[in-house]
Structure formats: structure tokens, C-alpha cells
Amino acid sequence: MPNKNLAIRTVIFSLLGNIALATIKFIAGIFGNSYALIADGIESVLDVFASVLVLIGLRYANRPPDENHPYGHGKAEPLITFVVVVFLIVSASTIAYQSIQHILTPHELPENFTLWVLGAIILWKEISYQIVIRRSIKIKSNSLKAEAWHHRSDAITSIAAFIGISVALYFGEGYESADDYAALIAVLFIVYNSYKIFRPALSEVMDENNHDELISRIREISLQVKGVKGTEKCFIRKAGMEYHVDLHAHVEGDLTVTEGHDIAHLLKDKLQKEIPQLGHVLIHIEPA
Structure with a gap:
């Protein structure tokens, strides 16, 4: 605001x-x-x-x-x-x-x-x-x-x-x-x-992919979240003064759905706290 x-x-x-x-x-x-x-x-x-x-x-x-x-x-x-x-x-x-x-x-x-x-x-x-x-x-x-x-x-x-x-x-x-x-x-x-x-x-x-610096920062912050082993796809769309993010995060393959869900929420909260200009953040969990 x-x-x-x-x-x-x-x-x-x-x-x-x-x-x-x-x-x-x-x-x-x-x-x-x-x-x-x-x-x-x-x-x-x-x-x-x-x-x-x-x-x-x-x-x-x-x-x-x-x-x-x-x-x-x-x-x-x-x-x-x-x-x-x-x-x-x-x-x-x-x-x-x-x-x-x-x-x-x-x-x-x-x-x-x-x-x-x-x-x-x-x-x-x-x-x-x-x-x-x-x-x-x-x-x-x-x-x-x-x-x-x-x-x-x-x-x-x-x-x-x-x-x-x-x-x-x-x-x-x-x-x-x-x-x-x-x-x-x-x-x-x-x-x-x-x-x-x-x-x-x-x-x-046209949602052109020209956000390399922001993508690098998102990947760096993601690795700071406990349970996140890495990131894969990261798509960003700018709308006004906000950036909407779709991110694929890797976690251990033997985690329960609930545990994976909790990690996704932690990651989303972490990203929005560290990068205030982020709008919607969609986290897709994949087995490492």
C-alpha cells in the first residue's frame, strides 16, 4: 500500500x-x-x-x-x-x-x-x-x-x-x-x-520472461527454508507493481502430503516477507 x-x-x-x-x-x-x-x-x-x-x-x-x-x-x-x-x-x-x-x-x-x-x-x-x-x-x-x-x-x-x-x-x-x-x-x-x-x-x-534477477533471488531465498532441497521451474508475471510467481520446489520424496503442504506454506510466507512486491505465490511441491 x-x-x-x-x-x-x-x-x-x-x-x-x-x-x-x-x-x-x-x-x-x-x-x-x-x-x-x-x-x-x-x-x-x-x-x-x-x-x-x-x-x-x-x-x-x-x-x-x-x-x-x-x-x-x-x-x-x-x-x-x-x-x-x-x-x-x-x-x-x-x-x-x-x-x-x-x-x-x-x-x-x-x-x-x-x-x-x-x-x-x-x-x-x-x-x-x-x-x-x-x-x-x-x-x-x-x-x-x-x-x-x-x-x-x-x-x-x-x-x-x-x-x-x-x-x-x-x-x-x-x-x-x-x-x-x-x-x-x-x-x-x-x-x-x-x-x-x-x-x-x-x-x-505479453508476460515476457525478463526477470532473471528476481528469479535468482527467489531461488536463493527458497533454499533457506527448512525442507526445501532445491527449485526447478520459476515463472513470473508482472501486473502493475506486483509480481505473481509460480515456483516448483523439491522436497524429500518420502514426506507425507501434509508435511509437503506445510513446507510449501513456509516457503510462500518466507518469499512474501523477504520480497514485499510479490503478489500471488503458487508453490508446486515435487520429490527431490
Whole structure:
């Protein structure tokens, strides 16, 4: 439960930050004559909707198991991540389209103060990224990782805008569209980050076997339980912030059913105590 509450508080932190930044970017972009900032603002608006979806997804994923969902609702988290990726792609496409339109349409140079605004935004977004990514790693949350990369992609877009506006202001007339070209470059980074977010979520939905470190730890802990002679098959499925485990454990072949059953319970309790993020643990007893 503490991990789940931490995830929800983190998304609320991102949501409030995105609302504030979207407002600042639009105001600065309109009065500072910078489409790169306005494009940044468009991305932040989409980030707000994405954060709301992540928040809804986390709350649903944290619901306890029920009759129709005996393994809980954790799979909702990667599904929400897919939606967040769609938002990122829509954001990138919107920025690319509008940037091309502005490149084809002559406009004035950006104002100097937009650089100060962008500098503050870049700093805040990188701080936000570091906070959210650390928490996503701590609680093993793909949707929080997607939220973190939203901050990083926003920072990258702002850096590109900062460079573009700097070029436009330094070289002057004839370079008015430099920030628009910078926004196009930022689009490439956003698309790349979208893939980095999408791939782990797809892995989770498809139950890919990429939990070697956790499997090794489970086998090591299992041998500490009295009566367990070894382990064989160990299958893991990730659902949200929990890992469901199917484990085959070897015991002496001449034990009674009751004795084997007791060892299985001891092993299950030991694993869930040592590895709190484990959800369902199914132990299959086999003769050594």
C-alpha cells in the first residue's frame, strides 16, 4: 500500500506541475512571439491529460482482487501506459505539423525574455524527471516511468526551443524560423522516448520472461527454508507493481502430503516477507 500511495502522490505532483507549465508556456509563447514555446505548451496540455489518465489507471490498478479478477487489476497500468504513448505521438505530430506551417509562414523574431522562461522550464522539468524516475524504479511502475519520460521529453523540447531561439536572436533577420526547426528536432526525441516507454509496457502485457534477477533471488531465498532441497521451474508475471510467481520446489520424496503442504506454506510466507512486491505465490511441491 505505501508504494501505491507514493505512485498516486507522484502523479498528482506531475499533474499540478504540467498545468502550471502549460499556462506559463502559452503566455510566454504568445507574448514572446515563439512558436517553439507554444508547441511546448501544446505538449504540456497533452501531458496534463496523460497525467490524469495515469492517475485513473493507478487508482484502478490498485483495486484489490475480486471474483472476476483474482490476480487483481494490475494489468490496467501497462494499458494506461499505451494510452500515454498515444498522447506522446499525437503531441509530436501536432508539434511537427505546426512547426512546418510556421516555417512556411514568415514571422517576427522571438523576444529575449523567452530564453529566461525556457531556462527555468528546463531546470524544473529535469528536477521533475529525476524525482519521478527514481520513484518509478523504487516501486517498479511502468506508468510512472512513462510519466517520468514525459518530463524528460518536455525538457528536451525546451532545450531545442532554447537553442532555436538563441540562434534566431543571435543571427537576426532571416533566422526567424530557427526555433521552428528546433521544435522539429525535438519531435524526433519525443518519438524515440515514446518507444522506450512502450516497449516495457508491451513486455509486461505479453508476460515476457525478463526477470532473471528476481528469479535468482527467489531461488536463493527458497533454499533457506527448512525442507526445501532445491527449485526447478520459476515463472513470473508482472501486473502493475506486483509480481505473481509460480515456483516448483523439491522436497524429500518420502514426506507425507501434509508435511509437503506445510513446507510449501513456509516457503510462500518466507518469499512474501523477504520480497514485499510479490503478489500471488503458487508453490508446486515435487520429490527431490
